[in-house]
Amino acid sequence: MISWPEAVAVSALLLVCRFSYGLFVSRRALSHVPGPNSPSLVWGEEWKLYHTKPGSHYHGWKRTFGKVVKISGAFGHPMLCITDESAISYILGAEGIYNFPKPHGVRIWFQKTLGNASRYRGFCVLFQVGKGILYVEGKESHERQRRLLAPAFSQPSVRNFMPVFHEISSKLAVQWLHMMDDLGRDEIEIEVTNWAGRFALESVGRAAFSHEFDLLSGDPSPLLEALDGLTNTQHNATSFYMRALFWIFPSILNIGKKGEMVRRTKMELGQVARKMWRDAKLANDSYEKTLMAQMLKADAASEQRMDLDEIVAQMRTILSAAYEPVSSTVAWVLYELAINPRTQEELRVEISSHNTDPTLDELSTRFPILHGVLLETLRLHPPILENHHEAAVTTSVPLSQPIPGTSESRLVIPKGTILFIPVNVMQTDSELWGDDAHIFRPRRWMDGQSQHHPSLLAFSEGPRSCIGARFAQAEIKALIVALIRQFSVRCDHEIEPFQSFVIRPRVKGTAMSSLPLKVKRV
Numbered sequence: 008m009i010s011w012p013e014a015v016a017v018s019a020l021l022l023v024c025r026f027s028y029g030l031f032v033s034r035r036a037l038s039h040v041p042g043p044n045s046p047s048l049v050w051g052e053e054w055k056l057y058h059t060k061p062g063s064h065y066h067g068w069k070r071t072f073g074k075v076v077k078i079s080g081a082f083g084h085p086m087l088c089i090t091d092e093s094a095i096s097y098i099l100g101a102e103g104i105y106n107f108p109k110p111h112g113v114r115i116w117f118q119k120t121l122g123n124a125s126r127y128r129g130f131c132v133l134f135q136v137g138k139g140i141l142y143v144e145g146k147e148s149h150e151r152q153r154r155l156l157a158p159a160f161s162q163p164s165v166r167n168f169m170p171v172f173h174e175i176s177s178k179l180a181v182q183w184l185h186m187m188d189d190l191g192r193d194e195i196e197i198e199v200t201n202w203a204g205r206f207a208l209e210s211v212g213r214a215a216f217s218h219e220f221d222l223l224s225g226d227p228s229p230l231l232e233a234l235d236g237l238t239n240t241q242h243n244a245t246s247f248y249m250r251a252l253f254w255i256f257p258s259i260l261n262i263g264k265k266g267e268m269v270r271r272t273k274m275e276l277g278q279v280a281r282k283m284w285r286d287a288k289l290a291n292d293s294y295e296k297t298l299m300a301q302m303l304k305a306d307a308a309s310e311q312r313m314d315l316d317e318i319v320a321q322m323r324t325i326l327s328a329a330y331e332p333v334s335s336t337v338a339w340v341l342y343e344l345a346i347n348p349r350t351q352e353e354l355r356v357e358i359s360s361h362n363t364d365p366t367l368d369e370l371s372t373r374f375p376i377l378h379g380v381l382l383e384t385l386r387l388h389p390p391i392l393e394n395h396h397e398a399a400v401t402t403s404v405p406l407s408q409p410i411p412g413t414s415e416s417r418l419v420i421p422k423g424t425i426l427f428i429p430v431n432v433m434q435t436d437s438e439l440w441g442d443d444a445h446i447f448r449p450r451r452w453m454d455g456q457s458q459h460h461p462s463l464l465a466f467s468e469g470p471r472s473c474i475g476a477r478f479a480q481a482e483i484k485a486l487i488v489a490l491i492r493q494f495s496v497r498c499d500h501e502i503e504p505f506q507s508f509v510i511r512p513r514v515k516g517t518a519m520s521s522l523p524l525k526v527k528r529v
């Protein structure tokens with residue numbers, strides 16, 4: 008019989024052998040794919056990526072090595088950086104996406120912050136929601152969840168949500184006016200990222216779950232603090248180790264301060280979700296097509312009642328998916344308007360020609376500058392910088408041009424390879440967007456050429472693209488209408504992009520996300 012230290016040593020050795028063999032097999036299969044020499048045996052490219060401007064290396068790699076680039080992650084883990092249009096369409100499209108799920112580490116992250124133990128009963132047997140839509144993989148399970156959620160994010164639903172978006176936007180504007188009144192000034196500096204987060208959470212709470220968080224009072228909120236604490240990470244060594252290692256050792260998410268934040272966020276989201284569900288059941292809330300109403304209907308229809316833990320996982324998922332990217336986009340839109348005063352003025356004229364709050368249809372037909380400003384912001388500041396996937400099985404993927412030095416029109420991607428699609432490169436590629444691809448020019452969406460542009464990847468594409476894209480655009484536009492109608496904004500600070508969970512703005516040289524803008528009554 009072997010002792011337990013021997014058993015641990017043997018298991019560790021087996022794991023190392025398995026990992027090394029996997030590395031050897033995929034490195035050999037990808038030996039013809041070009042890429043930079045790894046600067047570190049331990050960290051691969053991760054150190055460099057973490058310590059430079061988010062996404063800046065991807066441009067250089069594409070220029071030097073082409074549209075498929077092999078890089079090393081921590082401990083030599085193989086990764087492919089893909090900017091080939093045919094490969095991207097295949098990977099994200101119906102044919103490829105279920106062979107390329109989210110990487111294991113990303114799924115563990117979602118499970119730890121949003122998920123729960125997977126006990127499938129009643130509704131859960133029907134919809135497999137135990138793990139929430141961001142976590143769930145596999146065609147059948149994912150499609151079931153999508154079908155359940157889709158009505159709540161359809162055009163008619165978003166049309167119904169418009170009064171809610173306008174009401175919340177106007178509350179935020181009123182708070183800013185009060186802050187000016189209190190200080191007796193017509194121009195004050197406001198840290199807008201915090202308000203943007205409040206707006207995003209309040210909107211999804213009201214529109215998806217008929218729940219009021221009352222975040223626009225400006226009072227402290229444990230939920231907001233937990234979400235912010237988890238994602239608005241300080242740029243320090245611990246954050247780096249977490250980010251570099253969670254691809255291969257997801258259990259790292261359990262330890263230290265980060266592990267504590269993960270548990271706290273899950274608990275806060277869980278408490279809120281449980282309360283929302285109890286309130287909705289008591290009120291028998293079946294208002295139109297909210298997500299809450301869909302879930303209540305599914306609950307009533309299922310033979311066994313829904314498992315509360317499972318419902319909570321789905322609610323946590325939606326709250327968190329709606330919070331981060333919307334708050335960062337709102338901040339970036341205001342930043343772009345602040346540094347482009349002429350566009351800001353043109354937008355104000357467009358908005359001022361309407362005295363009432365626009366409907367969803369008016370927003371799409373009568374606010375072309377607003378539309379251009381939002382899409383141009385999402386093009387230059389995609390909140391989700393890289394779209395990550397992992398080959399679940401070895402898969403052959405089509406290429407629009409062969410790998411340099413070969414004549415193959417397909418690439419075989421070995422199982423276990425992590426892929427990332429750098430959205431920033433795709434959205435600023437001068438071959439696709441023209442010579443002014445790096446310039447903020449909202450009119451590119453109005454001059455008729457936009458229909459020849461590839462679609463934005465900011466919301467991704469295909470079966471796993473953002474289900475809340477329409478919802479997000481409507482709420483952000485409602486807020487910008489309310490703010491630009493009443494205020495002008497300018498920025499006195501040097502702002503840089505900062506990689507937290509999404510790409511957020513921060514004052515250059517500081518550690519955490521921030522966007523102080525001078526806001527003036529007009």
Ligand code: HEM
Nearest residue numbers: 140328329332333336391465466467471472473474475479
């Ligand atoms: C500007 C705002 C937003 C951006 C840029 C954005 C972007 C994205 C992207 C890129 C994905 C794909 C992620 C991946 O494949 O790894 C995604 C998925 C998703 N988003 Fe959004 N999102 C936004 C707002 C929202 C809102 C407001 C909601 C809900 C109210 C939402 C709900 C979801 C959900 C549920 C998924 C998972 C879809 C699936 O797996 O089928 N998002 N989002």
